[in-house]
Amino acid sequence: MRTKSTLENYVFVLPAVLIFSIFYIVPFIWVCRYSLHDWDGIMPIMTYIGLANFKEIIQDKIWWGSMLNAGYITLIALTFQNALAFLLAWACDREIRLKNFYRVIFFIPPVLSEVVVGLVWQWILDGNYGLLNHWLSHLGFPNLVRNWLSDPQTALTTVAIVHSWKGFGWGFLIFLAGLQTIPRELYEAARVDGANAWYCFRKVTIPLMIPVAVLVAILTVLGTMQAFVLIIAMTGGGPAYHTQVPVLRILASMRGSSRFGYACAQGLSFGLILIAISFIQYRFSKRARQV
Amino acid sequence: MSKSKILKFVICAYVFGILINGCAPKKEAQKQTISVWHWMTDREAAFFELAKRYEAQTGVKVNFELYAPSDAYSQKVRAAAQGINLPDVFGILGEKRDFASFIKAGHILDLTPCMEENSGSWKESFFSKALAINEFREGNSYGVVPGIYGVPIDIMTIQMVYNKNLFKRLGLNPANPPVTFQEFLDIGKKIKQANMQGLVSGWGEVWMIDCLANNYAFNIMGKDKVLATIKGEVPYTDPDWIKVLSLFKDMQDSGVLASGIVTMVNKTAEQLFANDRAVFAFNGSWCVNVYKGMNPDLDYAAILPPKVSDKYPMMIWGGAGSSFMVNARSKNKEAAVKFLMWLTDRDQQAYLAEATNNLPANKNSLTKIPEILAQFAKGMEFATHPSIWGVSEFSAVIEAFDKGIQSIIIGEKTPEQVASEVQKIKERELAKRR
Amino acid sequence: MLIHLFLITIAATCLFPLVWMISSSLKTQGEIFRDTSLVPKVFHFENYYLAWQEGGFGRFFLNSIFYTASVVIGIVIVASLAAYAFSRLRFPGKNILFFMFMAAMMIPIPGSFVPLYILLNKLHLRNTALGYILAMINVGLSTSIFLLKTFFDKMPTELEDAARIDGCSKLGIWWNVALPLAKPVLAVVVVFNALTVWNEYVLALIIFDSRALMPLQVALMTFQGEFITRYPLLMAGLTITALPIIIIYLLMQKYIVKGVTAGAIVG
Numbered sequence: 001m002r003t004k005s006t007l008e009n010y011v012f013v014l015p016a017v018l019i020f021s022i023f024y025i026v027p028f029i030w031v032c033r034y035s036l037h038d039w040d041g042i043m044p045i046m047t048y049i050g051l052a053n054f055k056e057i058i059q060d061k062i063w064w065g066s067m068l069n070a071g072y073i074t075l076i077a078l079t080f081q082n083a084l085a086f087l088l089a090w091a092c093d094r095e096i097r098l099k100n101f102y103r104v105i106f107f108i109p110p111v112l113s114e115v116v117v118g119l120v121w122q123w124i125l126d127g128n129y130g131l132l133n134h135w136l137s138h139l140g141f142p143n144l145v146r147n148w149l150s151d152p153q154t155a156l157t158t159v160a161i162v163h164s165w166k167g168f169g170w171g172f173l174i175f176l177a178g179l180q181t182i183p184r185e186l187y188e189a190a191r192v193d194g195a196n197a198w199y200c201f202r203k204v205t206i207p208l209m210i211p212v213a214v215l216v217a218i219l220t221v222l223g224t225m226q227a228f229v230l231i232i233a234m235t236g237g238g239p240a241y242h243t244q245v246p247v248l249r250i251l252a253s254m255r256g257s258s259r260f261g262y263a264c265a266q267g268l269s270f271g272l273i274l275i276a277i278s279f280i281q282y283r284f285s286k287r288a289r290q291v
Numbered sequence: 292m293s294k295s296k297i298l299k300f301v302i303c304a305y306v307f308g309i310l311i312n313g314c315a316p317k318k319e320a321q322k323q324t325i326s327v328w329h330w331m332t333d334r335e336a337a338f339f340e341l342a343k344r345y346e347a348q349t350g351v352k353v354n355f356e357l358y359a360p361s362d363a364y365s366q367k368v369r370a371a372a373q374g375i376n377l378p379d380v381f382g383i384l385g386e387k388r389d390f391a392s393f394i395k396a397g398h399i400l401d402l403t404p405c406m407e408e409n410s411g412s413w414k415e416s417f418f419s420k421a422l423a424i425n426e427f428r429e430g431n432s433y434g435v436v437p438g439i440y441g442v443p444i445d446i447m448t449i450q451m452v453y454n455k456n457l458f459k460r461l462g463l464n465p466a467n468p469p470v471t472f473q474e475f476l477d478i479g480k481k482i483k484q485a486n487m488q489g490l491v492s493g494w495g496e497v498w499m500i501d502c503l504a505n506n507y508a509f510n511i512m513g514k515d516k517v518l519a520t521i522k523g524e525v526p527y528t529d530p531d532w533i534k535v536l537s538l539f540k541d542m543q544d545s546g547v548l549a550s551g552i553v554t555m556v557n558k559t560a561e562q563l564f565a566n567d568r569a570v571f572a573f574n575g576s577w578c579v580n581v582y583k584g585m586n587p588d589l590d591y592a593a594i595l596p597p598k599v600s601d602k603y604p605m606m607i608w609g610g611a612g613s614s615f616m617v618n619a620r621s622k623n624k625e626a627a628v629k630f631l632m633w634l635t636d637r638d639q640q641a642y643l644a645e646a647t648n649n650l651p652a653n654k655n656s657l658t659k660i661p662e663i664l665a666q667f668a669k670g671m672e673f674a675t676h677p678s679i680w681g682v683s684e685f686s687a688v689i690e691a692f693d694k695g696i697q698s699i700i701i702g703e704k705t706p707e708q709v710a711s712e713v714q715k716i717k718e719r720e721l722a723k724r725r
Numbered sequence: 726m727l728i729h730l731f732l733i734t735i736a737a738t739c740l741f742p743l744v745w746m747i748s749s750s751l752k753t754q755g756e757i758f759r760d761t762s763l764v765p766k767v768f769h770f771e772n773y774y775l776a777w778q779e780g781g782f783g784r785f786f787l788n789s790i791f792y793t794a795s796v797v798i799g800i801v802i803v804a805s806l807a808a809y810a811f812s813r814l815r816f817p818g819k820n821i822l823f824f825m826f827m828a829a830m831m832i833p834i835p836g837s838f839v840p841l842y843i844l845l846n847k848l849h850l851r852n853t854a855l856g857y858i859l860a861m862i863n864v865g866l867s868t869s870i871f872l873l874k875t876f877f878d879k880m881p882t883e884l885e886d887a888a889r890i891d892g893c894s895k896l897g898i899w900w901n902v903a904l905p906l907a908k909p910v911l912a913v914v915v916v917f918n919a920l921t922v923w924n925e926y927v928l929a930l931i932i933f934d935s936r937a938l939m940p941l942q943v944a945l946m947t948f949q950g951e952f953i954t955r956y957p958l959l960m961a962g963l964t965i966t967a968l969p970i971i972i973i974y975l976l977m978q979k980y981i982v983k984g985v986t987a988g989a990i991v992g
Binding site: 006008009010012013015016017019020022023024026027028030031041084087088091092098101102103104105106107108109110111112113115116117120121165169170173174177180181211212215218219222260267268270271272274275278 | 728731732735736738739740741742743745746802803804806807809810811814815816817822825826827828829830831832837839840841844848859860862863866867868870871872875878879895899909910912913916917920924949959960963966967970971974975978
């Protein structure tokens with residue numbers, strides 16, 4: 001009886017596991033194999049070099065620099081992007097005018113192709129003809145005018161902000177879904193007990209939203225650390241290495257220097273780091289929930 | 292949505308799917324077909340027209356398939372190579388080193404015998420520099436059997452262009468472009484005063500920086516010393532190299548570089564120059580077509596980069612623009628080669644050149660090309676290209692060099708610093724290979 | 726009042742690129758970067774017709790719709806089954822399997838196109854719609870399972886217990902109780918995967934050889950030439966491709982809005 005039940009349970013996960021094994025595990029094993037070889041992706045023979053690729057990665061200063069850059073962008077995403085997403089979701093959760101209009105508009109950035117986003121923002125941020133500088137000088141801040149995307153001091157932050165702009169729609173969506181599933185009765189019960197809006201927020205909204213916030217945080221970290229398309233479109237990873245990110249390095253190894261094995265090793269190291277970060281996030285959130 | 296509705300949708304979707312699968316075109320059995328994979332969006336229409344003409348003449352069908360953008364095209368070719376699924380004719384985008392690997396892996400047909408037939412009639416019809424890019428010489432460092440492995444279908448050069456209207460606005464004579472580097476820098480000062488933008492180029496895509504730096508390197512120290520550096524016999528900390536790097540600092544200080552050039556993609560640079568927003572541009576001959584599309588009234592001319600020294604000639608990068616190779620395992624090898632011979636013949640090259648505003652690879656097709664293209668063509672005299680030197684620099688070194696120049700331009704590093712960093716990376720790479 | 730100002734400002738920044746895209750699609754190549762006004766002087770609606778014709782949109786549009794629909798339906802079923810099992814059912818190896826799926830989300834394998842190509846080739850699925858659909862189901866699988874499991878975890882168990890007492894099978898509970906309750910999250914999963922598949926083009930370009938199977942994005946990319954980008958047509962094409970996703974979102978966001986009313990639990 002017990003075995004029959006367990007077997008039934010396996011049926012539930014069978015399709016997922018099947019597809020996953022074929023389309024992820026097999027290529028993954030291949031990639032692991034490649035990472036232990038020196039291969040250019042074309043020749044039919046590869047040279048086995050053991051862990052040499054990984055040793056090289058540890059000493060690759062540019063690689064770690066790109067990790068820091070990605071980390072910085074992710075930090076901005078975790079704070080700025082998600083705070084924005086939550087505020088907007090909370091604002092749209094209540095009964096306000098044009099609620100539906102806003103709900104659609106806020107999801108436009110994720111829908112837009114990176115081509116359009118890259119072009120438009122490049123135009124807005126252009127050092128000489130851009131809209132941003134135009135408004136800054138007209139509003140009385142001419143000293144703030146600069147070449148946002150090529151100035152080494154502002155390039156990374158600018159890229160991070162544009163990235164957050166494109167991504168907040170997802171957080172908004174998930175937060176809204178989360179807020180919508182909080183039963184209204186809980187709010188009413190609290191109000192009947194004489195609570196004000198802030199109390200409701202603190203005692204009802206926040207505790208119930210923590211799992212959702214953790215979900216969004218994990219997804220944000222994973223998504224933002226792996227970002228690269230927008231960056232290629234706006235700065236190409238420059239100036240020098242200021243906006244370089246890990247996936248761009250992997251692509252450079254694959255295409256630029258034809259070091260397929262090294263690229264695979266980079267991908268695996270990156271993955272291990274992301275797993276470690278997510279694990280820490282998860283533990284941290286568990287403890288936060290217990291508090 | 293009720294259960295039955297969902298079920299109905301699913302069934303419809305899958306039936307649709309089977310239908311689509313069934314309607315996938317079956318292999319064109321009888322008629323001989325040559326499949327060509329290319330990435331040249333701008334020439335698709337011209338290619339289709341040529342395919343039609345070829346079929347009318349010979350009865351052989353040619354299937355041009357476009358896969359864009361070029362990055363994705365490259366990946367597709369490499370994946371297909373791994374799966375031994377390459378088409379009859381295709382191109383290889385990338386460095387000579389990759390080309391060599393494809394040949395050594397057995398994917399590319401050696402065209403030397405066909406080229407040498409009839410006392411080399413096919414070979415002689417090309418500009419020698421265009422063919423050189425597809426050639427591997429005796430004693431090449433890639434370990435490839437010497438021979439000609441590809442066919443150029445156009446040529447291009449990368450030079451400087453200047454806007455005649457903006458020259459007038461600066462009070463300069465548009466018929467007198469700068470010839471020396473100092474003249475160039477002086478114009479830079481004028482540009483800065485007039486608050487205009489100077490040189491634009493896709494220096495966010497580092498290879499263009501490499502091109503100009505390399506041009507000046509040839510001008511300052513001559514070809515032999517440059518090649519010796521690549522071979523590791525001369526260090527990058529040599530004063531001549533530091534001079535090359537300092538040129539970029541001088542350009543930045545004089546104001547002749549447009550702001551934001553270090554993160555500019557070439558398409559943005561083209562768009563700026565085409566719309567009269569930049570005085571100079573460093574770009575390839577393909578730009579003629581691009582500028583024409585954006586601003587047919589643009590008044591500009593092409594020149595060599597202003598020289599620094601008179602000791603050695605100023606060289607530019609030029610040679611084959613796009614080339615096609617034949618799949619060595621193809622079942623239609625001979626037919627494919629015949630088609631390529633036809634494609635690079637005088638009339639077809641003239642048609643391509645006219646239709647797409649590119650320079651033909653066939654020497655005899657240079658009849659009616661617009662004046663501006665003729666200026667680019669003149670540059671072929673001074674053209675060289677990394678692919679014909681027989682040696683390649685390590686990509687880590689090239690990256691450090693180019694990114695180092697970016698750092699110099701934004702003022703973060705000095706030429707001496709960059710030179711020593713690049714040399715360190717060079718030594719590290721050399722040590723690895725031992 | 727402040728809230729409204731805040732919302733409007735953000736909304737304006739979101740709308741701007743969309744408006745720019747549409748306005749560019751109505752200009753000519755020469756005008757796009759020269760004439761910077763948002764309203765073009767002459768409305769070149771023919772760009773849409775040209776983009777449709779030259780891009781061969783008809784067939785590719787249908788292909789994309791088919792792929793997106795198949796993948797979304799596939800993922801909804803496969804991922805929700807698995808997520809439900811991870812959340813509510815017990816079986817040995819559950820944690821290991823779940824960890825594997827989570828790890829997949831975190832390890833990007835940019836080099837995976839080549840092994841995938843060879844794999845599909847060996848399975849004779851390479852130049853087929855089925856192969857592409859299965860590969861794309863895999864792409865969104867981990868994240869979807871993660872989203873759904875998180876939701877199922879915090880779902881109250883009373884309804885399921887009630888159904889079990891009524892004699893419902895596990896599958897029945899999944900279909901009749903869990904899925905309807907999960908509508909908001911399912912809507913997110915639908916939108917997320919629809920967007921991913923709709924915008925995908927690299928894998929399609931690599932594994933498909935026959936033009937007839939190509940999705941829309943591949944056709945779109947051909948406007949972005951190596952040297953010349955035909956901006957008006959590209960923008961027209963991008964606008965056309967953005968529409969279906971916006972429609973899917975409009976349909977799905979209704980479910981996110983409705984959410985769960987506690988009435989079901991009490992009554």
